[in-house]
Amino acid sequence: MLQSRRGFLIGAGAVLTAAFVKDARSFIQRTNEPLMASPSEVVETMYWHEIPDDGYQLTLGPWSFPPPPPTWREFFVKEGIPHLTDVEIEKLCSSHCIQPGDFDKPVQRRYWEDWFDITSGPLARAYHLLQRIDLGPSRGSGRGPHLEFNVGSHPGDSTHYVNAKDMLSLSLLQARLLDLKLPIRIAKGE
Incomplete structure (x- = not known):
């Protein structure tokens, strides 16, 4: 469009x-x-x-x-997205539909x-x-x-x-x- x-x-x-x-x-x-x-x-x-x-x-x-997707943690670091405090983690998990245990898993292919x-x-x-x-x-x-x-x-x-x-x-x-x-x-x- x-x-x-x-x-x-x-x-x-x-x-x-x-x-x-x-x-x-x-x-x-x-x-x-x-x-x-x-x-x-x-x-x-x-x-x-x-x-x-x-x-x-x-x-x-x-x-x-697109290159292969990074892990969520690598993605957050590269993009400068705060992800260390409990409040930041809760916000990211809510907005990306992931759990804290997913941070070391690859970013979902469609999202990436x-x-x-x-x-x-x-x-x-x-x-x-x-x-x-x-x-x-x-x-x-x-x-x-x-x-x-x-x-x-x-x-x-x-x-x-x-x-x-x-x-x-x-x-x-x-x-x-x-x-x-x-x-x-x-x-x-x-």
């Missing part, structure tokens, strides 16, 4: 200029690749994956399946897969990063370059993901990340 659309602010007073858009469109026509300038320092890579009829899906880090799709997987990480940064205004129309922020693609699915409409949107996204001095490179996924 489409949750929101965000476009890029282009033109007078904007960081991305009309000249850049013209150059990017020309480059895309000649090469059939987005125009990408890499940051001087790369700390993280965002990958784009072509999705027929839906543009380009973005992942922060390589696309992957949902957590991955909503919070910690590469699709969700790209979604949450791009939601936090200023990319430009929300867009109601389907015209122009934009990103689509989605939650689930069918009933019962809660995967958080972002699709770039086209190669121009990918080019503008990389340019905006550079403008914000974020050390993130955008590259084609495998």
Whole structure:
């Protein structure tokens, strides 16, 4: 389900200029690749994956399946969830439908897969990063370059993901990340 659309602010007073858009469109026509300038320092890579009829899906880090579930205790420690006092233990047991004796058992598979799709997987990480940064205004129309922020693609699915409409949107996204001095490179996924 489409949750929101965000476009890029282009033109007078904007960081991305009309000249850049013209150059990017020309480059895309000649090469059939987005125009990408890499940051001087790369700390993280965002990958784009072509999705027929839906543009380009973005992942922060390589696309992957969920790893094997950790134990509940490992999960609580990694996520910084308090779990040592009687009150904390009671609250966790109630909210996760587990017993204190379950802390050293693996996290239930369905819960772990949902957590991955909503919070910690590469699709969700790209979604949450791009939601936090200023990319430009929300867009109601389907015209122009934009990103689509989605939650689930069918009933019962809660995967958080972002699709770039086209190669121009990918080019503008990389340019905006550079403008914000974020050390993130955008590259084609495998």
